[in-house]
Amino acid sequence: MTGRMVRAFAVLAVLLMLSATAVTAPVKVLHLLTALDPNEAKIYIGAFEKSTGAKVEWVRMSAGECLARLRAESRNPQFSVWFGGPSSEYVPAGQAGVLEPFRPEGSDFLSPQQRDANWNWVGFYFGALGFACNTDWFAKNNVVFPASWQDLLKPQLKGQISFAYPYTSGTAYTLLATMVQLLGEEKGLDYMKRLDANVHHYNTSGSACVTQAGLGEIAVGIAFSHDVMAKGTAKGYPVKLTVPSEGTGYEIGAMAVVRGGPEPDLAKQFITWALSTECQDLMQEWFRIPLNPKAKVAPGAVGPDQVKLIPYDDVWAGQNQARLIDKWREMTDK
Amino acid sequence: MATAQTKAGHLRARRVPLIVREPAVAITIILIASALAVFVVYPLYMVLRTSLTTDGRLSLAIFRGLFSKSYNRRPLANSLKLGLVVSTVGTAAGFIFAYSTTRVDVPLRGFFRLVATFPMISPPLIMSLAAILLFGNNGLITRQILRGAVDFKIYGFRGLALVETLAYFPTAYLVLSGVLQAIDPSIEDAALDLGASWWQMFRTVTLPLAVPGLAGALLLIFIESLADFGNPIILAGNYTVLATQAYLRITGLYDLSGGAALAVILLIPSLIAFFLQKYWVGRKSYVTVTGKPSAATTRRDEPWLRWGAFALCLALTGMILLLYGTVFIGSFVTLWGANYKLTLANYNHVFRVGWHHIRDTIFLSTVSTPITGILGMIIAFLVVRKQFPGRRALELASMLTFAIPGTVVGIGYILAFNQPPLVLTGTAAIIIILFVFRNMPTGIQSGIAALQQIDPSIEEASCDLGADSAATFGKITLPLIAPAFFSGLVYSFVKCVTAISAIVFVVSARWKLITVAVMGSVENSDLAQAAAFCVVIIAIILAAIGIINLLVYPPWKARASRRAATAGTEGGPGAIPPSAVGGQ
Numbered sequence: 001m002t003g004r005m006v007r008a009f010a011v012l013a014v015l016l017m018l019s020a021t022a023v024t025a026p027v028k029v030l031h032l033l034t035a036l037d038p039n040e041a042k043i044y045i046g047a048f049e050k051s052t053g054a055k056v057e058w059v060r061m062s063a064g065e066c067l068a069r070l071r072a073e074s075r076n077p078q079f080s081v082w083f084g085g086p087s088s089e090y091v092p093a094g095q096a097g098v099l100e101p102f103r104p105e106g107s108d109f110l111s112p113q114q115r116d117a118n119w120n121w122v123g124f125y126f127g128a129l130g131f132a133c134n135t136d137w138f139a140k141n142n143v144v145f146p147a148s149w150q151d152l153l154k155p156q157l158k159g160q161i162s163f164a165y166p167y168t169s170g171t172a173y174t175l176l177a178t179m180v181q182l183l184g185e186e187k188g189l190d191y192m193k194r195l196d197a198n199v200h201h202y203n204t205s206g207s208a209c210v211t212q213a214g215l216g217e218i219a220v221g222i223a224f225s226h227d228v229m230a231k232g233t234a235k236g237y238p239v240k241l242t243v244p245s246e247g248t249g250y251e252i253g254a255m256a257v258v259r260g261g262p263e264p265d266l267a268k269q270f271i272t273w274a275l276s277t278e279c280q281d282l283m284q285e286w287f288r289i290p291l292n293p294k295a296k297v298a299p300g301a302v303g304p305d306q307v308k309l310i311p312y313d314d315v316w317a318g319q320n321q322a323r324l325i326d327k328w329r330e331m332t333d334k
Numbered sequence: 335m336a337t338a339q340t341k342a343g344h345l346r347a348r349r350v351p352l353i354v355r356e357p358a359v360a361i362t363i364i365l366i367a368s369a370l371a372v373f374v375v376y377p378l379y380m381v382l383r384t385s386l387t388t389d390g391r392l393s394l395a396i397f398r399g400l401f402s403k404s405y406n407r408r409p410l411a412n413s414l415k416l417g418l419v420v421s422t423v424g425t426a427a428g429f430i431f432a433y434s435t436t437r438v439d440v441p442l443r444g445f446f447r448l449v450a451t452f453p454m455i456s457p458p459l460i461m462s463l464a465a466i467l468l469f470g471n472n473g474l475i476t477r478q479i480l481r482g483a484v485d486f487k488i489y490g491f492r493g494l495a496l497v498e499t500l501a502y503f504p505t506a507y508l509v510l511s512g513v514l515q516a517i518d519p520s521i522e523d524a525a526l527d528l529g530a531s532w533w534q535m536f537r538t539v540t541l542p543l544a545v546p547g548l549a550g551a552l553l554l555i556f557i558e559s560l561a562d563f564g565n566p567i568i569l570a571g572n573y574t575v576l577a578t579q580a581y582l583r584i585t586g587l588y589d590l591s592g593g594a595a596l597a598v599i600l601l602i603p604s605l606i607a608f609f610l611q612k613y614w615v616g617r618k619s620y621v622t623v624t625g626k627p628s629a630a631t632t633r634r635d636e637p638w639l640r641w642g643a644f645a646l647c648l649a650l651t652g653m654i655l656l657l658y659g660t661v662f663i664g665s666f667v668t669l670w671g672a673n674y675k676l677t678l679a680n681y682n683h684v685f686r687v688g689w690h691h692i693r694d695t696i697f698l699s700t701v702s703t704p705i706t707g708i709l710g711m712i713i714a715f716l717v718v719r720k721q722f723p724g725r726r727a728l729e730l731a732s733m734l735t736f737a738i739p740g741t742v743v744g745i746g747y748i749l750a751f752n753q754p755p756l757v758l759t760g761t762a763a764i765i766i767i768l769f770v771f772r773n774m775p776t777g778i779q780s781g782i783a784a785l786q787q788i789d790p791s792i793e794e795a796s797c798d799l800g801a802d803s804a805a806t807f808g809k810i811t812l813p814l815i816a817p818a819f820f821s822g823l824v825y826s827f828v829k830c831v832t833a834i835s836a837i838v839f840v841v842s843a844r845w846k847l848i849t850v851a852v853m854g855s856v857e858n859s860d861l862a863q864a865a866a867f868c869v870v871i872i873a874i875i876l877a878a879i880g881i882i883n884l885l886v887y888p889p890w891k892a893r894a895s896r897r898a899a900t901a902g903t904e905g906g907p908g909a910i911p912p913s914a915v916g917g918q
Contacts, residue, residue, distance in 0.1 A: 031842070037858050038687060038851070039683070039860070042686075059842070059850065062586075064586040072839070073759060078760040078842050165586060168586035200489070201570075201571045203859075205858055208858055208859040216471060231858070231859075237669065329403070333404060
């Protein structure tokens with residue numbers, strides 16, 4: 001019985017192996033790690049494959065997980081490109097030596113804030129923090145939409161807010177760093193503690209709270225405005241985007257060549273392409289603000305001109321990440 | 335005189351080393367031991383070393399640092415409380431289900447049996463998804479049916495206990511139905527014939543005979559609950575547990591040593607459970623398969639028992655069906671909670687973006703499942719039947735990957751196999767190896783439980799008639815423990831297709847798994863897409879179970895064994911081919 005079974009499994013395995021190899025044609029393959037939502041990542045990756053004929057093998061993880069993965073693999077990197085996620089997450093990666101400096105051709109439009117001083121990483125989009133509000137809940141409970149950070153502390157919103165853990169999500173860490181930069185360290189952390197009293201739960205992924213706000217699981221999610229638009233409003237959820245009047249933090253979405261990755265040339269080609277209008281135009285679909293000034297911007301997308309911004313220092317944020325998160329955890333006991 | 339001679343002969347045989355007496359067995363043991371050392375102990379050693387090293391020196395500083403924070407202490411208590419509740423309730427539910435479907439003439443047995451496998455054939459976290467879709471703040475039942483009259487408070491201990499019990503009781507059901515089938519019903523009949531009531535018979539015959547299985551099930555569920563990651567990450571709210579905290583520490587804070595230390599703390603209760611089971615259960619004898627052919631199972635048909643069991647099974651089944659029905663329907667819904675229009679868009683996404691994941695998952699699982707199953711049975715056989723130095727160490731090592739939270743196994747693999755001498759990251763091999771060593775323990779556990787019930791004299795008879803150890807194992811032992819082997823294979827395949835936490839670290843762009851895609855969808859709260867992925871996973875697993883069933887109980891074999899096997903784990907001793915037991 002066992003003999004026959006082993007044989008049957010062997011045949012099955014060989015067949016599957018053949019079918020797997022038959023699909024793999026000898027084309028150039030790029031191994032890419034992304035922190036973008038898979039529904040979004042597939043837009044750009046598909047376009048790159050179409051435009052260059054190369055094939056992209058990709059894996060999606062939260063930004064924090066991407067960094068953990070790259071660090072753990074640093075002696076034998078499996079990926080050539082890290083694509084997407086706030087630049088503050090790329091700062092510690094550059095310090096850890098897992099990124100390869102690269103200055104893409106035609107990237108002159110990047111301002112010094114939109115790239116690393118040593119070209120460890122370059123930015124490719126802009127996104128400001130905002131609030132995803134469930135319109136049904138606000139109408140039913142007769143509460144006005146939050147228009148400031150202070151509004152989020154209202155007792156009516158107790159147990160009605162969600163966002164992510166600052167230690168897993170680039171979005172949530174941007175929020176923590178924003179409050180510290182806006183109010184100063186002591187007051188900023190104190191604000192986060194008072195905000196915690198109104199939080200229903202924390203997620204691992206930054207944009208998850210948008211869907212939760214859409215579903216009515218919570219009333220307000222704190223996330224990047226493009227995620228609020230793309231995953232909330234544009235999808236048909238009863239979600240309205242508002243932005244805080246005191247000024248808000250933002251991310252420069254970054255990408256980088258992984259040091260020692262298997263396909264350095266293709267990686268550089270991808271990053272150069274991602275700054276071209278061909279790719280940057282596609283960001284309309286996700287309401288991101290492209291950094292290339294020639295690229296088209298989706299109507300309704302929140303650009304740097306439509307919202308009051310704080311002078312957000314991503315390098316400082318990246319350098320102080322471990323310390324601030326530790327303080328936040330002690331304060332909130334999360 | 336003759337007795338004395340035999341005894342002397344036995345004693346002499348004892349003194350001859352295994353390597354001379356049975357070289358094939360000795361070589362097998364050495365090979366397995368080396369594999370376990372490299373793929374189980376070494377990664378764990380790397381994790382321990384990382385958690386105990388500060389600035390290149392051995393130190394407890396990391397543990398001291400962790401325990402100084404209350405947000406690191408509380409999860410331990412939370413995990414233990416949850417594990418105890420879930421394992422107790424889950425084992426009880428699994429036993430009721432197993433007893434009802436194997437011993438009682440309950441209507442709709444096949445249906446119950448089928449539904450009980452549902453929670454096994456999907457990622458456990460889908461339970462939490464369904465719970466939120468139904469009982470969340472804006473869930474279908476909370477909002478549409480009860481109009482917000484009841485707050486179920488499913489985020490936290492209550493929700494977790496519910497979904498984990500439903501997700502893990504089938505483990506107990508599988509283990510216990512294998513065990514109950516192996517209890518010779520003629521012993522129960524004898525008790526009844528001697529005037530015992532059903533309750534007396536159940537309490538003094540069936541229950542004691544099922545103790546190894548019950549303890550095994552309790553242990554398995556306890557460890558599963560401790561290591562569960564998918565449900566707490568979605569449903570825990572502010573009820574933090576160790577597995578997620580260890581995971582978040584590693585993946586979120588890049589703190590390998592802190593995460594490893596939390597996992598070491600999580601490992602301790604698992605090991606205590608393991609040793610408790612060994613020393614508490616291991617002493618008694620549970621031999622009921624004696625080699626004498628016995629009649630087919632007589633099912634109890636007292637009305638109170640029949641309908642009582644039916645009601646319990648129906649309640650449990652109803653809950654499962656409700657949750658799974660929600661997921662199934664949810665996979666066709668445009669936007670749950672906002673737009674209930676039916677659509678195929680989610681499946682379009684699954685097959686367009688997820689095709690690579692689906693293909694790789696099927697391939698990797700198909701390769702690793704038979705290896706896992708056979709290796710597991712060989713180890714169970716060696717541990718129960720053979721005496722050799724380091725036997726207990728071998729058993730412990732083979733159980734270890736199960737007791738360690740997946741995240742730590744994953745990190746251990748990356749630490750251990752990303753640098754010479756053994757560079758495996760990015761290959762299919764690392765995933766297959768991880769699957770094999772991680773999924774083997776359940777097969778071993780049920781194999782041991784089944785073997786403890788089989789009289790070794792059957793195997794001795796085979797050896798006396800001239801068969802060597804390999805032939806005896808293949809021709810006698812394996813058919814006898816077929817139900818355990820079957821559940822080992824099924825469990826292994828299911829775990830391959832549904833594993834998350836360990837796998838996240840060893841998947842590569844070349845080799846992807848569906849669960850990673852599900853995780854992405856869940857993390858981003860794309861619940862309908864996650865539901866569609868889960869439906870596809872369930873379809874794959876159902877097909878695989880069908881195939882495994884055909885291979886383990888081939889239809890071209892004797893009709894008696896076929897009939898016993900057609901509905902999965904049905905049977906009683908009929909599942910043991912009479913030819914193997916009574917023949918020759």
